[in-house]
Amino acid sequence: MSEYVLGIDCGNTAVKAAIFDLKGQEIAVASARVDTLFPQAGYTESNLNVLWQSCSDVIRAALSKARLTGADIKAIGTSGHGNGLYLLDRSNEPLKAIKSLDSRAEKLANEIQDRNDYANLREVNHQGAWPSQTATLLKWLKIVEPETYAEGATVLFCKDYLNFKLSGELATDFGDVSASGLFDFQTHTVSEKLLQMFDISEVADKMPTIYSSEEIVGQVIESTAVLTGLSVGTPVIAGMFDVVSSAIGTGVFEHAQASMIAGTWSINQVVSNHLPTSELFMCCVFPGDRFLALENSATSASNLEWFVSEFFQTEKQVAQVLDKKVFEFCNDLVEQVELEENLPLFHPYLYGSKDNAHTGANFFGVSGWHNRAHLLYAVYEGIVFGHLEHVKKLARFDIGFDHVVLSGGGSRSKVWCQLFADVLNIEVYVTPCEEAGARGVAIAAATAVGLFSSLESAVSAMRGDYHCFHPNKDKHELLTLRQKKYQKISAFLNEW
Numbered sequence: 479m480s481e482y483v484l485g486i487d488c489g490n491t492a493v494k495a496a497i498f499d500l501k502g503q504e505i506a507v508a509s510a511r512v513d514t515l516f517p518q519a520g521y522t523e524s525n526l527n528v529l530w531q532s533c534s535d536v537i538r539a540a541l542s543k544a545r546l547t548g549a550d551i552k553a554i555g556t557s558g559h560g561n562g563l564y565l566l567d568r569s570n571e572p573l574k575a576i577k578s579l580d581s582r583a584e585k586l587a588n589e590i591q592d593r594n595d596y597a598n599l600r601e602v603n604h605q606g607a608w609p610s611q612t613a614t615l616l617k618w619l620k621i622v623e624p625e626t627y628a629e630g631a632t633v634l635f636c637k638d639y640l641n642f643k644l645s646g647e648l649a650t651d652f653g654d655v656s657a658s659g660l661f662d663f664q665t666h667t668v669s670e671k672l673l674q675m676f677d678i679s680e681v682a683d684k685m686p687t688i689y690s691s692e693e694i695v696g697q698v699i700e701s702t703a704v705l706t707g708l709s710v711g712t713p714v715i716a717g718m719f720d721v722v723s724s725a726i727g728t729g730v731f732e733h734a735q736a737s738m739i740a741g742t743w744s745i746n747q748v749v750s751n752h753l754p755t756s757e758l759f760m761c762c763v764f765p766g767d768r769f770l771a772l773e774n775s776a777t778s779a780s781n782l783e784w785f786v787s788e789f790f791q792t793e794k795q796v797a798q799v800l801d802k803k804v805f806e807f808c809n810d811l812v813e814q815v816e817l818e819e820n821l822p823l824f825h826p827y828l829y830g831s832k833d834n835a836h837t838g839a840n841f842f843g844v845s846g847w848h849n850r851a852h853l854l855y856a857v858y859e860g861i862v863f864g865h866l867e868h869v870k871k872l873a874r875f876d877i878g879f880d881h882v883v884l885s886g887g888g889s890r891s892k893v894w895c896q897l898f899a900d901v902l903n904i905e906v907y908v909t910p911c912e913e914a915g916a917r918g919v920a921i922a923a924a925t926a927v928g929l930f931s932s933l934e935s936a937v938s939a940m941r942g943d944y945h946c947f948h949p950n951k952d953k954h955e956l957l958t959l960r961q962k963k964y965q966k967i968s969a970f971l972n973e974w
Contacts, residue, residue, distance in 0.1 A: 482546060483924045484708075485727075485916030486533065486556040488512065488636050489720060490522075490577050490742045491783065493533050495540040496916035497551070500929060502940030504911055505546075508539035520581040526564070526572035530643045537706040548709035553927040554644065554698070555715045555919030557723035558637030559742070560657045560762075563615040565630040570642070573630055576615055579742070579776055583618040584609040584835045590617075590676075599675050603659050604753070605760035607676075609835050613659030616678045633684045637717045645696030645714040648686040653719035655688055657762040657772075663753060689716035691765060692922040692933055715926045718919045721745050721772065722764060727918030728883040728909050729941030731934065733768065736879035738865060738898070740888025744778035744826075746868040747771060748877050755875050759832070759868075765922075765933050771877050773868035775832035778861050779887045781839060782808075784828055785857050789850065805891065808854055813893045815855040817956055822852055823964050824860035825971060832867060834972045842967055858894055859957075862901045863964045869902065881905040883944070885914040892947075899947040901961065903954045907944040 480499055487494045494509040510532040515523040541548065565574040576582075590596065590607040600606040607614045612633070619627040634642070635654040642648055655661050655668065660681065662669035668688075673679045689695055698712040718726075725737040725747060732749060739745035747770045754761045754771035764770045782805075786794070790804055797804040815821070823842045831837040841853060872878065881904050888894045889908045899906040911917050921936045930936035 481552050481929060482544075482550050483920040483929070484537070484540070484551045484554045485913065485918070485920030485923070486537070486554065486640060487720060487723065487913060487915035487919070488529070488533065488556070488558040488640060490514065490559050490579055491780070493529065493536055494913055494916055495533070495536040496913040496920070497540050497544045497546065498917055498920045498940065500924060500939065502911065502917060502921070502942045504913060504917070506540045506544035507913055507916075508536040508543060510536050514577060514579070520584070522577040522579045524575040524577055526575045526639055529575075530640065533640050533643070534702075534705040537708065541707045548703065548707050548712065551708060551712055552929065553713045553715065553923035554708070555923035556637040556640050556644070556717040557720045557915045557919040558635060558640065558717070560635060560654055560719045560721065561610055561612050562636065563612055563619070564634040564636060564639050565626075566632040566634060567629050568631040570632065570648070572639075574619070574626060576610070578610045579780070579829050580610040580615070581830065581835050582609070583614045586618050586621070587611070587614050590614065595675065600756045602662050602664060602672050602675065604663050604756045604758075605659055607659060611659040613676050613678070616681055617676045620678060630684060632686055633681060634686065635719070638686065641695065641714055641717055644698055644702050646699045647696035647714075649689055649695040649716055650686050651689055651691045651716040651718060652763040653691055653722045657719055657760055660685075691716055691718045691722065692926045694926050713923070713927055715919075715923050718922060719762060720915045721747060722762065722770065723918030723922075724885050724915045725749070725770065725918065726765070726921055726937055727911065727914035727916070727941070728885050729937060730883050731766070731937045734879065736882040738882045738884050739886040740778050740861065740865070740884065740894070741886035742778065742780045743774050743776050744861070744865050744868060745886075746773045746865055746872065748872065748879060750877070754877065757875060758871070771872065773871050775864070775868070776829035777826040777832060777864040781826040781828050781861060782857050785854065805887075809891045809893050811851040812855045812858050815851050817953060819956060819959055821960070822848055822856040823960065823967065824853070824856035825964070825968055826857070826861045826864045827971070831968065831972055832864075837971050837974070840971070858897060859901075859960070860964070861888070862894075862897050863961050865898070866901055866961060867968075879904070881907060883907045883909070885909070895947045896950075899949045900953040901957050903949045905949070906947040908947070909942050909944055911942055
């Protein structure tokens with residue numbers, strides 16, 4: 479009799495439920511859009527009641543597609559976007575849900591960065607402070623909304639709220655906490671010393687129990703079983719920060735292996751046996767007593783989603799009628815564009831650049847003979863150039879790699895994958911599994927209930943095959959010329 483595990487993955491734009499067998503084959507997937515609320519400029523929030531209903535719906539839909547019952551699911555794992563702030567009140571009701579694209583705390587983050595002790599802060603938490611970081615948002619809340627801060631009883635991350643609704647347990651994992659700015663890498667705890675640096679000592683009493691990602695924290699409760707079709711008592715693990723689960727879901731598990739995610743954020747990460755330098759954007763705890771060295775920014779596929787939403791309305795309607803995805807039309811258009819040095823350039827800074835939260839996106843070099851296809855190509859290319867900015871920073875600290883595994887929405891486009899290979903000038907591997915994040919946390923869930931002897935063996939058994947994209951030398955040379963121009967303009971924009 480076959481055995482199955484359920485992986486749930488919740489990002490800034492969608493929540494997905496995927497069922498896997500023990501070979502890592504995707505049996506069924508269901509997804510729902512996660513709407514973002516914009517109370518005012520720079521604020522990005524979520525309605526957690528709506529989010530949970532959407533999550534419940536996709537779980538039930540995945541079971542139905544797979545023609546399985548809750549009894550067929552042996553364990554459940556949930557992954558979610560990191561940082562932001564998911565705060566519950568004393569009755570465990572949602573109080574505040576801030577997503578990781580938020581920039582309300584930019585002024586505060588700049589003030590923290592200007593402090594004399596900022597270098598010490600970076601040494602302790604290995605990321606300092608930045609606008610949508612959990613630690614900075616908690617300090618912002620204490621200053622701007624002190625009543626809400628005082629009323630907050632439990633600090634969670636995105637996946638933790640879904641786990642709470644699944645199991646009734648308040649818990650988190652080391653991956654999310656270590657990426658939040660709240661984690662002291664010197665003591666491997668949420669230390670009083672670090673909280674005092676942010677002047678949020680009260681948070682020590684608001685943190686849930688921290689577990690390893692693959693530890694079981696609870697079981698599905700009756701009310702959730704009724705909503706979702708799951709069985710009461712199904713084990714629920716602590717879960718994962720989505721960048722960790724995406725790495726594991728694509729088979730990136732050993733020292734020096736690299737993973738890149740072209741999703742809402744540009745994620746560029748390398749597994750390390752050693753604690754990386756604090757000069758990087760951040761690092762986080764990774765299974766097996768290892769770390770992930772991370773260079774990230776909100777400069778990836780969210781820019782394409784905006785462009786398509788604004789300028790491809792007709793194609794979206796046609797795609798719905800044909801039961802296709804609008805991005806299939808986009809891929810076809812981009813593939814028709816002939817690469818030339820003087821095509822328009824695009825900087826993917828809709829939510830700020832990696833260096834300046836105020837920097838805006840732009841097209842540069844648009845001429846009268848350029849059309850939508852040329853602009854669309856520029857968006858695809860600009861996003862890859864944004865990833866390259868991070869790769870170059872990793873290289874400056876001797877964190878390099880000769881191939882990378884790509885996941886996220888960008889990995890579903892062959893033309894985009896080839897563009898990554900041509901720009902980076904390395905082999906790019908892609909797994910056929912579309913839901914790598916869900917698979918990564920499903921792998922951990924399978925391990926937790928003894929379906930595998932170790933997480934390493936589970937990764938080996940469930941990671942699946944790869945397709946390799948090889949770089950084109952001639953295109954790489956031309957793209958390098960374009961990237962140098964892109965970089966010059968980027969430097970100007972960040973100073974503007």
